[in-house]
Amino acid sequence: MQDIGLFELDRPREECGVFGIYAPGRDVARLTFFGLFALQHRGQESAGIATCDGRMAYIHKAMGLVSQVFDEDNLRPLKGHLAIGHTRYSTTGSSHLRNSQPYLIETLYGPLGVAHNGNLTNALELRHSLLERGVGLSSTTDSEVITQILAAPPEVWHHGTPDGDDLGDRWIARIRAFMQVAQGAYSLAILTRNALYAARDPHGLRPLCLGELEGGYVVASESCALATIGARYLREVEPGELVRIDRSGITTVMGHLPERRALCVFEHVYFARPDSLLEGKVIHKVRQAMGRQLALEAPADADVVVPVPDSAVPAAIGYSHTSGLPFIEGLTKNRYIGRTFIQPDDHLRQVGIQLKFNPLSANLEGKRVVLIDDSIVRGNTAKPLVQLLRDGGASEVHLRVSSPPVRHPCFMGVDMATKAELIANRLDVAGICEQVGADSLAYLSLEGMERAIAEEQFPEQAHCNACFSGNYPVRIPPWLTSEYREKLVFEEMWGS
Numbered sequence: 001m002q003d004i005g006l007f008e009l010d011r012p013r014e015e016c017g018v019f020g021i022y023a024p025g026r027d028v029a030r031l032t033f034f035g036l037f038a039l040q041h042r043g044q045e046s047a048g049i050a051t052c053d054g055r056m057a058y059i060h061k062a063m064g065l066v067s068q069v070f071d072e073d074n075l076r077p078l079k080g081h082l083a084i085g086h087t088r089y090s091t092t093g094s095s096h097l098r099n100s101q102p103y104l105i106e107t108l109y110g111p112l113g114v115a116h117n118g119n120l121t122n123a124l125e126l127r128h129s130l131l132e133r134g135v136g137l138s139s140t141t142d143s144e145v146i147t148q149i150l151a152a153p154p155e156v157w158h159h160g161t162p163d164g165d166d167l168g169d170r171w172i173a174r175i176r177a178f179m180q181v182a183q184g185a186y187s188l189a190i191l192t193r194n195a196l197y198a199a200r201d202p203h204g205l206r207p208l209c210l211g212e213l214e215g216g217y218v219v220a221s222e223s224c225a226l227a228t229i230g231a232r233y234l235r236e237v238e239p240g241e242l243v244r245i246d247r248s249g250i251t252t253v254m255g256h257l258p259e260r261r262a263l264c265v266f267e268h269v270y271f272a273r274p275d276s277l278l279e280g281k282v283i284h285k286v287r288q289a290m291g292r293q294l295a296l297e298a299p300a301d302a303d304v305v306v307p308v309p310d311s312a313v314p315a316a317i318g319y320s321h322t323s324g325l326p327f328i329e330g331l332t333k334n335r336y337i338g339r340t341f342i343q344p345d346d347h348l349r350q351v352g353i354q355l356k357f358n359p360l361s362a363n364l365e366g367k368r369v370v371l372i373d374d375s376i377v378r379g380n381t382a383k384p385l386v387q388l389l390r391d392g393g394a395s396e397v398h399l400r401v402s403s404p405p406v407r408h409p410c411f412m413g414v415d416m417a418t419k420a421e422l423i424a425n426r427l428d429v430a431g432i433c434e435q436v437g438a439d440s441l442a443y444l445s446l447e448g449m450e451r452a453i454a455e456e457q458f459p460e461q462a463h464c465n466a467c468f469s470g471n472y473p474v475r476i477p478p479w480l481t482s483e484y485r486e487k488l489v490f491e492e493m494w495g496s
């Protein structure tokens with residue numbers, strides 16, 4: 001039976017959350033479980049934890065939410081002093097246990113576990129190289145490709161790679177060799193017999209931060225996972241940086257020379273949890289700044305400001321502050337609906353979005369509403385949301401979007417949609433407004449979005465905004481942009 005997107009909002013999908021911990025004497029599996037709990041929003045289709053006690057490695061992973069995958073019985077055997085964990089979102093066609101993470105294999109130098117967030121743009125080439133060398137692969141993900149590259153002696157992949165000290169196991173040299181040949185996005189947590197490693201691609205496309213807790217250190221996609229387990233945020237793992245954590249503490253080396261910083265701007269727009277700290281600022285405040293900027297750029301003659309819950313709430317607060325219009329709740333969200341494998345009947349299919357949202361008529365009756373959303377990708381949920389507000393009594397609905405129109409697909413680890421599916425690629429703003437049935441529609445400008453982020457952040461930060469601008473920070477091979485590739489990638493190859 002097919003998983004349906006009936007309850008899914010029109011959003012790009014972050015592919016993964018990664019977590020790693022080195023803490024002798026602590027229950028690392030349990031701490032990883034709670035860390036993954038905090039990263040659940042980054043992937044809901046599978047979850048896994050691998051641990052190592054210096055001799056043996058242990059793993060449990062399965063399809064489902066973190067709370068569904070783990071219980072006392074399967075956590076207890078995950079012994080050790082270091083662990084990595086992963087939550088994964090996958091697209092249609094790649095939703096199989098064999099694609100779930102972490103990957104764990106045995107190598108000449110003991111166990112190797114890999115948890116990956118991102119997407120390698122040269123994954124197919126690397127995959128072919130592995131197959132030509134006789135390395136068998138059991139899944140369709142680039143994360144398994146990474147694991148197998150790391151397992152090989154470094155000179156196989158990069159001649160002249162410096163050894164590093166590596167206590168004889170050469171893991172630093174192996175990871176460095178991988179970083180020389182890999183292109184695209186990767187934030188990695190790597191488990192070996194005696195050490196935890198964290199590595200981030202030279203552009204820093206996907207987030208990764210470092211924290212400290214009593215008895216050890218933690219790495220995680222977002223700082224909210226550190227806070228959940230009582231760890232203290234230290235800093236971000238820098239683009240191109242390779243961190244080793246072992247009984248001596250933290251060692252940091254340059255894995256690859258950093259290139260133009262290009263953190264995915266959609267982390268600010270939608271992906272990251274509002275309480276997470278990214279590039280030095282709390283995401284909730286950045287989104288409020290986007291809402292304030294949107295109110296300056298696109299005022300509306302209206303009575304109230306209503307967010308699409310929950311992700312657009314901070315932007316709606318910002319819009320309300322600057323416009324002077326009161327912020328109210330106009331849509332009630334069913335937070336327990338999740339995903340379902342039960343097929344809807346024809347009527348339910350038509351009402352779709354009403355299963356997730358209900359209008360709050362008492363707040364809407366006779367009101368001219370500014371509806372704030374954080375993004376529109378395919379445009380298939382904006383229309384029913386506008387209609388819901390009208391059904392609830394709103395006399396006018398003015399849609400305002402706190403990011404620019406999405407016109408280009410993502411090749412760096414985000415399931416966006418194919419180019420043909422993006423509504424802003426097919427229609428101009430007036431055409432989209434007509435299609436969704438709003439009284440008016442306006443987006444935040446690209447310059448306005450960057451200004452809002454800079455207002456809340458270190459001004460030298462730069463971002464990938466390719467899905468808005470078409471300006472990709474990494475070279476995109478021509479075959480990757482074809483419709484054929486899009487189908488291939490979205491259905492099979494999109495890894496992590």
Ligand code: SF4
Nearest residue numbers: 264265410464466467
């Ligand atoms: S293309 Fe868009 S979604 Fe992809 S990494 Fe860049 S900003 Fe993020």
